Amino acid sequence: MIGRIRGVLAEKQAPEILVDVNGVGYELLVPMTTLYQLPGIGAEVSLHTHFAVSETAQTLYGFYAAKERTLFRTLIKVSGVGPKMALAILSGMEADQLVQCVMQDNVSALVKVPGVGRKTAERLIVELRDKLSQWELTASPLAALEAASAPQSNKSSSSDMVAEAESALVALGYKPTEASKLVTGVLKDKTVERSEDLIRLALRSLAPA
Template sequence: MIGRIEGILLEKAPPHVLVNCNGVGYEIDVPMSTFYNLPHTGERVVLFTHLIVREDAHLLFGFGTGSERALFRQLIKITGVGARMALSILSGMTVAELSQAVTLQETGRLVKVPGVGKKTAERLLLELKGKLGADLGMVAGAVRDDAQADVLNALAALGYSDKEALLATKNMPTGSSVSDGIKFALKALSKA
């Protein structure tokens, strides 16, 4: 398995790139999230990679971060989601956005991605639940500080769902203590 490529970026033609690694040119397909962060041609580039071997081809996919590659690997395990659709999903959403959509079970965010219909979006949400580190305290961008993570965990212990807990702490004042945060969240939940 080829896990990482480091070399000189020779060509960029979305979604393909060509990387020269010690005289060997590797053609790599990348999501647009990675493509936009690539250096200029002629500069050094490092990509985390995933190799798919089929009867008729060896396909190499590259990612700017290890978390993008890990998400790609989770996506291609899902029935009906191939490598091209996984690249499309990663091109349309960041890892944090997808993680948050899974936690909040928001099909609407997924169907905006080209090639993802309502049934596929529902299957993605069902099969990715709990597999992306999308449980409480782990949703990148949604948790502002340690106190909020502790409040989310306390609400989970009280039996509230991830979605309810995130919505209840959404407007929690920054810098609140854990006890104040729990009081704030319980008040918000009682109004809902």
């Protein structure tokens, strides 16, 4: 099993990234919460990983923090929750937010995740409550990023940014019409210069307060 990977961030197209390790490129799927914390292209990156093997694919998942991987592994043990759904859940809310949803029986927040119906949300709460009861809540790293979200040099053109954001949301399980609606809703009220920020804000609009 591949448990950790360190190399140069070669490509970043949400939710997939490419890490160059001594000339070998490893493709990883990462939750949006990890993507927001990655450095720029060409910088060194170190990620905790989970290697998933199915009948049709072998997929490497990457996580910025060890506790994100722990939560991912806990999620995929829940009946009816596969890696794709777990990735979507961790993209739509931070680890601590998910724990709070479970402990507060917040079904309405969970059903906003694509593929999570009411029965699945209720099963998540029932099966995770005891497992997450000792989870230690920490200060949100994304809140700090938002506070310092000054424009950066890798801003996208408006049309490319919208296309990238909608493509990433579709890859996470949202229908094209839903993705378009989320992106449009963000751009109606905010000025955004990077696709990553647009994705984050679109997902944040669905996350629990």
